[in-house]
Amino acid sequence: MSDILPDGLEAFLAGSGWAGAAVEPLAGDASFRRYFRIRLGEKLAMLMHAPPPQEDPTPFLRVGKWLDDNGLRAPRILAQDAGQGWVLLEDFGDVRMHEYVDAWPADEEAVYRTAIDALTVLHRLPPGPFLDYSMSEYVREARLFTEWYCPAHGLVVDHDGYTKAWETVLAQMLPRQRPGVCVLRDYHAENIMLLGSTEKQGLLDFQDALNGHPAYDLVSLLQDARRDVSAELETAMFDYYVKQAGAGEHFLADYARLGAQRNAKIVGIFVRLWKRDGKPRYLDLIPRVWAQLERDLTHPALEPVAAWFAANVPADLRAASGGKWQV
Missing domain, CATH: 3.30.200.20 (Phosphorylase Kinase; domain 1)
Structure with missing residues (x-):
């Protein structure tokens, strides 16, 4: 700094x-x-x-x-x-959701429920005056993995097959995100400020908002790149959102699709922050994101993308993000 x-x-x-x-x-x-x-x-x-x-x-x-x-x-x-x-x-103070729930773990579920409540309020609104989260944008983001992570490990991969796998997986979801909801795109515990019991949660880092699928910000919150969210809490909060929002039968599959897309993107971004911007500290977060990506890839809706990863990324470079970086 x-x-x-x-x-x-x-x-x-x-x-x-x-x-x-x-x-x-x-x-x-x-x-x-x-x-x-x-x-x-x-x-x-x-x-x-x-x-x-x-x-x-x-x-x-x-x-x-x-x-x-x-x-x-x-x-x-x-x-x-x-x-x-x-x-x-306006100064929202210093009480971020991340640090608060780490310091007061007994309050974790209640704080996450409040964050879910804010999402359900947002998702009841008509779409905002924003661009749509398009197939081209989803694929552009997913390609950050092959553009940055793979070269950093010296991997030669099937770029066209990667793009086609994502297009196949996401094409089934796109009709369900119309007309869409406002997607803040970085809704997680470091961007939510706790303003007090009588105040709503303060929102930060929303400048890239688009209109897209309601599962996107939910997966951003529950598959957090920067703090561990237990599988039990993720399941409980997912179910809480589904009940509050009345989500449909395909919601879990779309949640997995967007979780995998977002996690692949984040792995690429964290490597780019190191290679391009000189910020190596983000490499330490990659194992958590990889673990989340692996879980998302087990859903049947991700089969084409999972097959690509199995064929192109060796096991020793997955999950724990081992292996030698190409400096």
Whole structure:
């Protein structure tokens, strides 16, 4: 984490009525965005810097407004200069779902139920003013596995067969995601803030929202890349969602499809973060994601993709992600 402040920060704060505020750099995420806690007397705010050309805060502002307008809890915007990548927003505090449930495991099921409740509220809404989660986008994401993970292990694989396997698996699901629900795409315990017993959960990192299948954010929450969710809790929360939302007979198969797609994508992204962006710490998360991918591949709906993995990725490079990385 760099303590060097970006150029233009003080000028933006001064123009927003926060001149002279103390600025505390915070740990970043897996993007080019940076975050700062801003203090001016008793006032607190968060500052996001999403610098162009790598980042554009406009989608964050647009999706956040839609969520707030529809009864969910995105941070309120205090000031912004989207062209320069600056957004000053409400400070949700420090109580993230991840750390809270790790510290208070007796509350884990109740906290997850509240997160499921927020999803059911979201999924009762009409689709948002967003693009559809298309076949081309699903496949583009899944290909991150063959584009980054496989070369990092020196694997020569059947790229065309991989694409065709995913198209076969996902084609059966696409009709069931129309007209679709708002999919936040990164709904997990590190992006959910606990604001207190009288407040809704605060949502973060939703700028890539699309309209898609309701199982996507559910699998994002219950097959978390960053914390262990027990099989018992995953099953209990899956059943709770199905009961609350009245999900149909194909929902479990679609959950497995999207779990496998998302986990394959994440493995690729974590390797890319190492190889391209110099962030090797994400490699330590890959074994958890692999284990989730393996479980998803056991569902009969994933048979073409499972067959591809069996033929192209040796067993010693699966699950535990062993073997030698190609630096």
